[in-house]
Amino acid sequence: MHSVNDKTIVNLSDFNSRAEKNEYAYIDSLEAMEKTDADEFVKVGIETDASLRAGTFIQKDNAVVHCSNSSDGTDVMGIAGALEAFPWLESHVWKLLSPEKDDMTREAAQSPLQGFFIRSHKDVKIEKPLQTCLHIAQDKFSQKVHNIVIAEENSEVHIIAGCSTSPHLTTGLHIGVSEFYVKKGATLKYTMIHDWGENVFVRPRTAVHVEEGGVFISNYISLKPVGSLESNPVTYLEKNATATMNSILVAGEGAHMDVGSVVELNGEGARAEIISRAIVAGGTIISRGHLKGNVHGVKGHLECKGLILKDGLLHAIPELSGAVPGVEMSHEAAVGKIDRREIEYLMARGLTEDDAVSTIVRGFLNVDIEGLPEELAQKMDQAVKDTEQDMM
Amino acid sequence: MLLIEELKVEVGDKEILQNVNLHVPPGETHILFGPNGSGKTSLMMTIMGFSGYRITRGKITFKGEDVTHMPLHERARLGIGVLFQRPPTINGLTTRRMVELCAGDRCVDVDQLSSHLQFDNFLERDVNHNLSGGEIKRSEMLQLMAQEPDMVLLDEPESGVDLESIALLGESINTVLNRGIKRNPSCQKGIISEKPKSALVITHTGHILDYITADRGQVLYKGQLRCSRNAREILKWIHEYGYEECVGCTV
Ligand SMILES: Nc1ncnc2c1ncn2[C@@H]1O[C@H](COP(=O)(O)OP(=O)(O)O)[C@@H](O)[C@H]1O
Ligand SMILES: [Mg+2]
Numbered sequence: 001m002h003s004v005n006d007k008t009i010v011n012l013s014d015f016n017s018r019a020e021k022n023e024y025a026y027i028d029s030l031e032a033m034e035k036t037d038a039d040e041f042v043k044v045g046i047e048t049d050a051s052l053r054a055g056t057f058i059q060k061d062n063a064v065v066h067c068s069n070s071s072d073g074t075d076v077m078g079i080a081g082a083l084e085a086f087p088w089l090e091s092h093v094w095k096l097l098s099p100e101k102d103d104m105t106r107e108a109a110q111s112p113l114q115g116f117f118i119r120s121h122k123d124v125k126i127e128k129p130l131q132t133c134l135h136i137a138q139d140k141f142s143q144k145v146h147n148i149v150i151a152e153e154n155s156e157v158h159i160i161a162g163c164s165t166s167p168h169l170t171t172g173l174h175i176g177v178s179e180f181y182v183k184k185g186a187t188l189k190y191t192m193i194h195d196w197g198e199n200v201f202v203r204p205r206t207a208v209h210v211e212e213g214g215v216f217i218s219n220y221i222s223l224k225p226v227g228s229l230e231s232n233p234v235t236y237l238e239k240n241a242t243a244t245m246n247s248i249l250v251a252g253e254g255a256h257m258d259v260g261s262v263v264e265l266n267g268e269g270a271r272a273e274i275i276s277r278a279i280v281a282g283g284t285i286i287s288r289g290h291l292k293g294n295v296h297g298v299k300g301h302l303e304c305k306g307l308i309l310k311d312g313l314l315h316a317i318p319e320l321s322g323a324v325p326g327v328e329m330s331h332e333a334a335v336g337k338i339d340r341r342e343i344e345y346l347m348a349r350g351l352t353e354d355d356a357v358s359t360i361v362r363g364f365l366n367v368d369i370e371g372l373p374e375e376l377a378q379k380m381d382q383a384v385k386d387t388e389q390d391m392m
Numbered sequence: 393m394l395l396i397e398e399l400k401v402e403v404g405d406k407e408i409l410q411n412v413n414l415h416v417p418p419g420e421t422h423i424l425f426g427p428n429g430s431g432k433t434s435l436m437m438t439i440m441g442f443s444g445y446r447i448t449r450g451k452i453t454f455k456g457e458d459v460t461h462m463p464l465h466e467r468a469r470l471g472i473g474v475l476f477q478r479p480p481t482i483n484g485l486t487t488r489r490m491v492e493l494c495a496g497d498r499c500v501d502v503d504q505l506s507s508h509l510q511f512d513n514f515l516e517r518d519v520n521h522n523l524s525g526g527e528i529k530r531s532e533m534l535q536l537m538a539q540e541p542d543m544v545l546l547d548e549p550e551s552g553v554d555l556e557s558i559a560l561l562g563e564s565i566n567t568v569l570n571r572g573i574k575r576n577p578s579c580q581k582g583i584i585s586e587k588p589k590s591a592l593v594i595t596h597t598g599h600i601l602d603y604i605t606a607d608r609g610q611v612l613y614k615g616q617l618r619c620s621r622n623a624r625e626i627l628k629w630i631h632e633y634g635y636e637e638c639v640g641c642t643v
Contacts, residue, residue, distance in 0.1 A: 341480045344442050347465040348474050349494045349539055356465075359493065363484025363518070 007228045007256035007284075010201050012107060015142035015173040019061045024137075027066040030056060037065075041133045043383075044162025045193040045376055052373070054128040057116045060135045061143060064114075073124030074157070075117060079146055082117035089117070092148055096179045096207035096236075104203045108144045108177045115145030115176070120155035120186070129158040129191075129373060134174070136165040136200070142173035149178070151186035151214070158189040160376065165197040171227070172197070178206040178233075182214040182241075191219040191372065193380075196226040198254060206233035210241040212267065219369050220247040221380065222257070223387040230258045232288060237298075239267030246367055247276040250387050251283030251312060260288025260317070265298035265327070272300040277365055280312040289331070290319040296326025306335040307364055361388045393418045393543050393590040394439070399450035401431075401438050408434045410615030412450070414592075416543070421569065421591040421604065423623040426612035427635045432594045433477065435612065436545045439592075440474050441467050455542070469496075473541025475532040477548050481520045487531055488515040494538040505537050509564055525552020526561075533564040543590040544568060550600045562603025565591075571605060598627040611638060 027033050030048045033041075037060075038048055047053050055069035055076040069076040083089050099109035116132055136143050151157050165172055174196070182188045188208075196202055210216045216235060235243045245261040263272040274289040291300035306314040318331040338360050346356035365384050372380065394416040401409040408431040416422045426432045438445040439452060441464040452460045459467050482490070491502045506512050509530045520528060529549055536544060549565065550558055570586045593600060601624060609623030613635060619626065629638045 339480060340443065342482050344464055345476070345480055345482070346493070347463075348440055348442075348468050348476075349490070349535060350465055350468040350496050351493060352465050353463075359485060360482060363482055366484035 008230070008258070010104070010173060010203060010228075012103070012142070012173075014140065014171065016138075016140050017111065017142050017144070019063065019138060019141065024060050024063045024065050027058065030066065030068075040135055040164050040166060041162060044133060044164045044195050045160045045191070045379065046131055046133045046162050047373075047375065052128060052375070053131050054126050055118075055130040057118070057132040058135070059114065059116070059133070059145065061138050061141050062112075062114050071126055071128070073121040073155075074126055074130065075119040076130060077117045079115045079117045079148060080113045082148070083113065089148065092150070092179060092181065093146065094179075096209055097177060097205055101205065104175050105177060105205055108146060108175050108205070111144040113146055115147040117148050118157070118159060119150040120152060120157035122152040123154045124152075125156040126158070129160050131160045131162070133162040133164070134176070135163070136169065136172045136174060139169050140171055142175065144175045145177070147176065147178040149180045149188065149190070151182045151188040153183045154185040155183075156187040158191070161190060161192045162194070163192070163202075164195045165200055167197070169197050169200065171199040171201070173201045174203065176202075176204040176206075178204065180206070180208040180216070182208065182210040182216050184211045185213045186211075187215040187217070189217040189219075191369070192221065194220075194222040194226065194229075195224040196222075196229070198225045199227040201227055202229040202231070204231045204233070206231070208233065208235040208243070210235065210237050210243060212239045212241060214238070214241045216242070217244045218246065218261070219372075220245075220249075220259070222259075223248070223250045223383050225252055226255050226257065228256045232258070232260045232262060234262045234264065235272070236264050236266055237270035237272060240269035241267060242271040243273070245272075245274045245289075246369060248365055248367055249276065249278045249285055249287070250365075251278070251280050251285045253282035253310075255283030257284065258286040258288070260286075260290065262290040262292070263300065264292045264294060265300060266294050268295055268297040270298045274300075274302045274304075275367060276304050277367055278304075278306040278314055278316075279361065279365065280306065280308045280310070280314045282310040282312045284313040284315075286315045286317065288317045288319070290321070291329050291331075293320075293322040293327030293329050294324070296324050298327050300329040302329075302331035304331070304333040305364070307361070308335065308337060309361070358385075358388045393420075393455060394592070395453040396439070397451045397453075399438070399452065400448045401434060402446045402448055403434060403444060408615065409438070412612075412615075412617055414610065414617060416590050416592055418590055419588040420607040421571070421593060423601065423606045423609040423626075424592055424594045424612060425596070425598070425609060425626055425630060428596065430612045431615060432612055433547055436474065436547055436592070436594060439545060440464060440472060468539070468541070471542035473536045473539045473544045475529065475536060475544065475546040475549055477551060479520050479528065479532065481518060483518050483521070485519050486516050487511075487519050487534070490519045491534055491538045494535045496539075498540070500538045502538070506534055508567075509534050510560065526554055526557040529553055529561055530557070530564070533561065533568065536568050537564065541589070543592070546591065546593045548594050548596055550595065550597060558599065559603060562600065565604050569604075598630070601627060611635065
């Protein structure tokens, strides 16, 4: 019934790299944004009240339509401009990832540089989150970006990264190369909220390097339909560095998601946690996770939980590999259905069966994402409610 | 309030209850004794309408309505509430939210209710996650307080509860039932003016009888209710002679 055929293969010739409508008007202030745009951006976490964000970067197809920065101690720029402004940045491009990795990276490497550069300066702790939005508006467009994020020593930054497409798209392609550098003692929190659309192909290629004592927290949330998503970021941890990778995935009819995380624990005292919640409601989710303990004195845990609500495929692939004695890694994977006892427990308190099921599903998806701004947390809660209504 | 006639129940393909007849009038608290495995929990689950308890004969009437085949949540809405002995954990759902859900459309002050039960510290925890025996019972009582049922079915409320908290638990049961003497005198008038609610309390040890007032007791033995008399008296008999002898006197 379910084949993994065309969904996994991107035929580059199906997509168009040239923007037909080259000019999108630059958005001077977020508050003055056109409603059609705002609606697209807001649903993936973009806050239009600029006072709630430390900076904003918005790219539509291949045009940067907004870039602003209200905080000292950060840089928020288009990547091309950043490379001109900072010659040293060149050495950070294609450093963690090889352009020869696969067809997608090759395609990105041959394209003009687009995407964002974000940097938090040494010792600067940015209280409000920064936000980025990469949006595809043109049908069959292939958006290729190369994003660089640097959290300098002892700095702290939270980036909310939204991705969306316009509703009329028959198809589209997003290739996103991202290289993140978390320097000594720094903390980078990266929250991705994606709403791609039914026939959109999404191919992120991400690598993260976390130096001594650094912290990388990644939250990946994809509740809305996506044609085909393949994402398997690699994180390299040095001494006493930690990584937490949370993902919340929902695959409705027609969705194909192959999502995971690889964390290499390369320094003593490194810690990693990979947590995923996956709901299959007619689609396919391949939920991966791989912890590699390369030196002694490292610890990791992988937790992969899935619920199948409607026929589809949920394939959990948790992997652990240890190379030396003294690594401590564990995993926990569970794929199942909702426990009848839980449903009836709630019904005994007066909830209808449907309400009981939705309450349980909402709870299942309710991974505590630490540090999510209140208004966004509420928005996510609503999105989960909507999602669960769509599924029933 | 609750009337059970000639009830026969199977679980799997095993007959658990053969012929149960029971009447709990409005405002009365009945105690259900019985050895382990005699089917006390099964009877309670059947009254509530849980799946897996197949009624092959008989009838259950609640508030004059035939509820024998009524869906579970409708029985709850009609006014039956249950304290479960081993309720499941629900991940991602806080106890606070659960208590709000129990209240339905009514408004409840969850913090106030939980401070009476000394449960404040657990409100943000997932329902029944990592709770001790006693904490589970208090969580269940908290939910019942919000639900305000007209009849409560309590399944071994004292099991796993230490001596200190059993008094607290007993007090909360009395509150839910509008019975007993309250420590807080301002509520006294309310208790007297409000009609007591009905209860069916399952107990194996009988300890809970020190804290709540019982109107009557029954013993479930080999699929049938064998005797019906003063609950304390039954308890004495059971202590003295054991279940077998006790039910031997059945009239
Ligand atoms: N879900 C079930 N499946 C199979 N047997 C059950 C189930 N629930 C209860 N039983 C059996 O029914 C009998 C009565 O159990 P129970 O109602 O729990 O008794 P009690 O509460 O009096 O200890 C026992 O023999 C028990 O093993
Ligand atoms: Mg029992």
